[in-house]
Structure formats: structure tokens, C-alpha cells
Amino acid sequence: MKTPIKAQMNTLLKNTSRNQSAMPKHAKIKSHKNLLISALLASMLGLSSMQSFAFDLKGALKEAAEKEFGQSQEAPAKDAAQTQTTETGSTTSETSATAKNSEPEFNWKNPSTEEEITLGREIAGNLLGAAPLVKDAALQKYVNSVGRWVASQSERPELPWRFGVIESEDINAFAAPGGYIMLTKGLYRKLTNEAQLAGVLGHEIGHVVKKHQLKVLQKQQLLNMGAGFLSSKYAKDNQLVSKAIGTGAEISARSLDKSAEYEADRLGLSYAARAGYEPYGLTEVLQTIGQTNKNDGSVTLLFKTHPHPDDRLVALGDAIGNKLDNIKNGKTLESRFYQLKN
Amino acid sequence: MKLNFKAILISACLLPALYGSTALAAEAGTALKNDTLRKEPYADAKTAGSFKRGDNLQILKKQGAWLQVKTTKTTGWVRLLSVKRGTSTAGNQTAGILSAASGRAGTGQVVSTTGVRGLSEQELKAAKFNESEIKTMESYTQSANDGRNFASAGKLKPIAFANLKAAKGTAQ
Numbered sequence: 001m002k003t004p005i006k007a008q009m010n011t012l013l014k015n016t017s018r019n020q021s022a023m024p025k026h027a028k029i030k031s032h033k034n035l036l037i038s039a040l041l042a043s044m045l046g047l048s049s050m051q052s053f054a055f056d057l058k059g060a061l062k063e064a065a066e067k068e069f070g071q072s073q074e075a076p077a078k079d080a081a082q083t084q085t086t087e088t089g090s091t092t093s094e095t096s097a098t099a100k101n102s103e104p105e106f107n108w109k110n111p112s113t114e115e116e117i118t119l120g121r122e123i124a125g126n127l128l129g130a131a132p133l134v135k136d137a138a139l140q141k142y143v144n145s146v147g148r149w150v151a152s153q154s155e156r157p158e159l160p161w162r163f164g165v166i167e168s169e170d171i172n173a174f175a176a177p178g179g180y181i182m183l184t185k186g187l188y189r190k191l192t193n194e195a196q197l198a199g200v201l202g203h204e205i206g207h208v209v210k211k212h213q214l215k216v217l218q219k220q221q222l223l224n225m226g227a228g229f230l231s232s233k234y235a236k237d238n239q240l241v242s243k244a245i246g247t248g249a250e251i252s253a254r255s256l257d258k259s260a261e262y263e264a265d266r267l268g269l270s271y272a273a274r275a276g277y278e279p280y281g282l283t284e285v286l287q288t289i290g291q292t293n294k295n296d297g298s299v300t301l302l303f304k305t306h307p308h309p310d311d312r313l314v315a316l317g318d319a320i321g322n323k324l325d326n327i328k329n330g331k332t333l334e335s336r337f338y339q340l341k342n
Numbered sequence: 343m344k345l346n347f348k349a350i351l352i353s354a355c356l357l358p359a360l361y362g363s364t365a366l367a368a369e370a371g372t373a374l375k376n377d378t379l380r381k382e383p384y385a386d387a388k389t390a391g392s393f394k395r396g397d398n399l400q401i402l403k404k405q406g407a408w409l410q411v412k413t414t415k416t417t418g419w420v421r422l423l424s425v426k427r428g429t430s431t432a433g434n435q436t437a438g439i440l441s442a443a444s445g446r447a448g449t450g451q452v453v454s455t456t457g458v459r460g461l462s463e464q465e466l467k468a469a470k471f472n473e474s475e476i477k478t479m480e481s482y483t484q485s486a487n488d489g490r491n492f493a494s495a496g497k498l499k500p501i502a503f504a505n506l507k508a509a510k511g512t513a514q
Contacts, residue, residue, distance in 0.1 A: 128472045128479065137482070140482045149489035253463040275498060
């Protein structure tokens, strides 16, 4: 169980120097030792292969991380200290002492809803830094209305759900923890009625409800703690939120595992159906996206981070079976579907 | 006979009123999975043949959640999600029976009109937190009550429907 973690850490250490230049702008702490720690976090997030690795090792890592979590007070930096000299270990206690006074703790093991929203806000704000909102208040309000109604059919209706259409001709949509959801203007263009929009937003709502993105971030945090880079106190430091999510909005560029995407499809369709919409809205959008040429740059990221629309359609079709046969009054509402101004 | 009567009743009374039935020039399609063709657009109807994943088809008609398709051998009805619009080799099909049915026809599909894109992997990594944009986004937040009013205005009626579960036997 320990061997893969060790191997991963070695890779991380090798990558540290390279990634240090790409440090996030949020580095409020000046200490170079903190920078080193954040760089390690960043490099961890930056390794694209880490994703599947982390999922493969899901059980093992969690177990190891939790075990170490409890022991970290006594042995703050096992492998790390050996490879890295003792510097890391000594800084950790200093920083946790200062951080404790200035910032609330972030409970990575079991984040509260508020903490989840804080994290999501950071990610969403970074994403908006890459692509701002479309300057059309009526559009934004319309999308929030549809999204709010669909989210009310979900298992987490109490979240302060927020939706936005962002200025990009890419075809994509994003969800961040706590209920921040964005879709691109390019995707909105592909939609022809409100039921389709409800299906797309429903898919993203499904990710938030199931905490798919949050779980990825948590796993990485627990892994960090488990490897002994950080004491549990330090790792809870809220200042680490911005570092935990990596540089910028890169978390949005990464894939969830395929089962999470299929699950979000099933939930999205279910929420839209419960909301009274024609339930095939999401599948129509998948049909449309499936027709987009793979070489079209507007779908590069989407195709990279999601199963192919054809596979999603088949999976949805199998899950649906005859379950929609009795749903008869679903609405498409193309009459009030908001038309983009440009 | 009983089956046929039921089929006619359903197709004549219910489905057209809900979804409309559309008959236009055939659109090309591709089978997404192996499936059985039915003589009528419902699950209990007699089989009319079958097709295999990847087969090219002609989509003749859409009725509710069913498509009438033509294979090289026969014609019959299959569930909507067994068929992909367009052929595996063809590019975009902007006009077609399904797009017409959903009101798409004539709107044109605009793809990558500008070189401005902020969402490549590299650009996402380089993104800087934008406080004023996130505040603007939050300013549009609707309450649950707003949502209900919006739904009523569109005559949307919530229904009971259990979350779909992954189909058994699939690798999900």
C-alpha cells in the first residue's frame, strides 16, 4: 500500500522545481518553505496521470491517508523529511501556529457546506478569470431561473445555486463545489429549447449533488496529509484552499472518472424530468454534440474530459429502458427559450 | 389484433399530441447498439427485424421516443437512443428530421466564429481569480421561490420520478 504513494511522492519531488515557477497568485504567505509545500500541492494537481492513479488507488490511499492523519502529530514528515531534509517538518509547526490565529480551519476530512461553497467560489472565480460572464443580464437571469428550478428537484435544494453563461465559443459546462455552475456561450448556441438547457444544467447539478469534484480535491488533500507533508493542523488551514485547487481553474480542465459522468447524465435527466420538462432534452444535446467534428477545437476539452457522446447516449438509453414511457406532459418551452443577442 | 388496436390507440391519441409526429425527407443515422426493430412504436410490438451497432440507417420518422428507421433489409421502429443522427463518416448535418422536429431548422449552427477562447487547458491553468465577475454571477442568484414562480409561468408541473439507476450488467 505504501509503495505506490512513495513512488508518487518521488515523482512529485522531481516535479517540484519545474512547477514552482507556475505558482498560484494567491500565495499570500511569503515563506519559501510554504511555497515549497504549495508547489508540491500544485505539482500534484498538475500531473494529469495522477487522476486515474488516484482513483485506482481510491481505497488504499484513503486508508493510508486516514491512518497517517491520526499519526501526523507524532510523525509529521516521514518520507518527506527523509527525501527533503528536515526543513519541511520544522516549518510546519511554525505555520500552523500562525495560521491558527488568522484563518478558520478547513476541515478536509468532512467539509461543511460553507467550506464547500468557499472552495467552489474560488474555483468558479478562477474560471471566470479565464472566461468572463456574457454581458447580458436577461440571459443570466433566465439561466439562473431554469437552473434554480431544476436544482430544486435535486437532493440538495437548499444550496445557494448559481449559474452563469461564460464568454467562450468552446462547447462545455462546468460545475464547482457548493453549486457554482457555468456553461459556455458555445454550448448555449447549440440548444434549441428550455428542456435541453434543463438537461445540461441538470447534469452539472448532479455533479454538485454527488460532490464529484469535491471528492477529487479531498482525496488529494488526504493523500498529502497521509504522505506526511503536512500536519493535520496545517492542512486544515483555510489559506490552503486556493492552493489545494491547483493553479487557476485547472481543476476544471481535468476529468472525473467515467462513472461520475454517466451518473451525472442519469441524474440530470431525472431532475429535468421531475421539473416537468420533456425528459429527452439532455439526450438531444448529446446527439448534437456527437455530430460535432472531433477535430473542431471547440470540443477538444469536452471530448478529452468526458466519455464520447455516443457512449453516453447508449448508457443513458440502457438506464432509461421503458422508464420514460409513461411521462407524457413534459414541456420543451422553446417559445420562451432565451435567444442570444450575438 | 388486440395489440394492434392498442398501438393504434396510443399512437393516434397520445403520442402525436405530446411530441408531434414528423415525416420529412429521410435523415442518415447510425446504430449506436444492437437492437430489435418493432412493427409499431412501442415495446410490446411485434419484431420487424434487427440491426447491429455501427449499421447505417435511414431515419424516416420520429414519434415520441421512437424512430422509424430503414435498414438495408427492412423498416421498423426503435427507441430514440439506439440511433445516432448522422453517419459515422459524415460531418455535421444541420438540417434533418430531428432538428426540424425540435424547431432547430433554419437557425444555423455557429461553430468557432472567433479565435477567442479562454478555456484551453493551458488557459485554465493560467486563469486569475476574478472577484467582480464572481460577485456579478452571485447577484443573479434566484431563490427556490423564484424558481417555483418561473416554473408556474411556464406551466411546468413537477412530477414524481425516481432517479435513474445504472443499467444492470453495464460496466459503470
